[in-house]
Amino acid sequence: MMFDKIALIGIGLIGSSISHAVRRKGLAREIAISTRRADTLEEARALGLGTQYTLDAAEAVKGADLVVLAAPVGAYEAIARTIAPHLAPGTIVTDVGSVKRHVLSAVGPHLPEGVHFVPGHPMAGTEHSGPGAGFASLFANRWTILTPEPGTDPKAIETTAAFWRALGADVELMDADHHDLVVAITSHVPHLIAYNIVGTADDLETVTKSEVIKFSAGGFRDFTRIAASDPVMWRDVFLTNREAVLEMLGRFLEDLSTLQRAVRVGDGEALETLFTRTRAIRRSIIDAGQETDAPDFGRAHEDDGTSR
């Protein structure tokens, strides 16, 4: 047993996946689950995700030696204020939020002396959300980035890293600001433009919604997966990583202007050069073990009817 009691504050896709993995690996004697909504808590209970269920985060963290914040980051500050008086010295507090500078300033100052704060971000997920969406292997072979402030207890950092590695993750330490820049381009701006184009398609008058849906297999449907991600979680990401998102979005828009011009003037060479270069990036991601090399993500292709 790595921990006596883990408190999961929030039990959506990530929280429930942690519960599955912790139980499968036997990493904790007890798992306390706390969430804001009674119906979510009942869903977690029905799924048997914990050993204690409470709507009161303060109650959940009592006696916990590891507390994992797994709620939308907009709720972190209030949670930190609520749990702070009930945290025992030596407790490690970590989180799973997609932004890290904001989290350090929203949570850190509220935690009492002797409690170790080691913020984390597992780079893993699906478009599904809620307590029923989790599965034990979500973190396997995915990176989790830890962004503790300088001066954080090295043993607490190592314990947190060991926890994530026990869940199957690879762990990397990074400065919080740099983390926020990295995820702005690898995650936040991709989500923003996916949400945007799905919204654009939904609003057209010249092309009907039924046509968008029927003919989505040409590429659009890939974007809808990302644009189906949890709305509140993503609202909070954009509210709390504004500067990095706007910087990366600015770069994206500059490049898009160049590309738009290439289309307008019919510069086939420029188009082909870019389209050839981008192919190599995917190859690198597959070679790095971060993506499947099956065509079409390995989407199941229906049989073509010969056996019907």
Next chain:
Amino acid sequence: MMFDKIALIGIGLIGSSISHAVRRKGLAREIAISTRRADTLEEARALGLGTQYTLDAAEAVKGADLVVLAAPVGAYEAIARTIAPHLAPGTIVTDVGSVKRHVLSAVGPHLPEGVHFVPGHPMAGTEHSGPGAGFASLFANRWTILTPEPGTDPKAIETTAAFWRALGADVELMDADHHDLVVAITSHVPHLIAYNIVGTADDLETVTKSEVIKFSAGGFRDFTRIAASDPVMWRDVFLTNREAVLEMLGRFLEDLSTLQRAVRVGDGEALETLFTRTRAIRRSIIDAGQETDAPDFGRAHEDDGTSR
């Protein structure tokens, strides 16, 4: 047997998939394969995709009652000029290009009287290309759009539709200009912005390429699949569907400005409203049978190591 001899001009992902499906269903006695490059032709021969192999498209179409153009659309006009004198009256010429107004004007005028031109566009594909990329069920349950000019022989249209249905596709007739607008939003602009963001990420100085690759699981890697599509095919798409692409890109950019402002001013309500609305579109695409409802496209998730 539906046809005596089918000539496939071009033998990439789509051409080779047609060959697999035609042979599996027994739709033709002979399949002639013609392509521009000798090494591609040899690859097709090694895969046994046809009954006749030639670098001369004119040779391939001799005696064919169905000719399928499956090369990049930029090559169509030259192909049409080459094959025209060798087409027998009554032959149906169809194609698989992603743009249709350009194809009508690039091919139509060169075909002799009595030859029927029924342009087509199967809305199906993967990011892989070449003769080895095809598979028989590619078109199953996917839409193929036919865009014949008014006045085209109804029997030729019906035969072409029956051919695509025999390959497993659902068939819809559409005006060529409207087709080009529909695919601009469901396919061409999604490809353009996917190519663009992958290029942007590749160019950054503040975030290294190795970081982009390692941490791509947060959304970016989905875009790399689309940005790994065939460069020449996509160059030709943007060179030949310029107006519709620029119109839809303009709409996308207007909406993105609004979203950018919402991020800048911290308008959480606007963000959450959009992010909630887009979720419903994916649900509709899944309900329409055009997408898997498995999380993460059904990407294989590794086991988490307990059984290692």
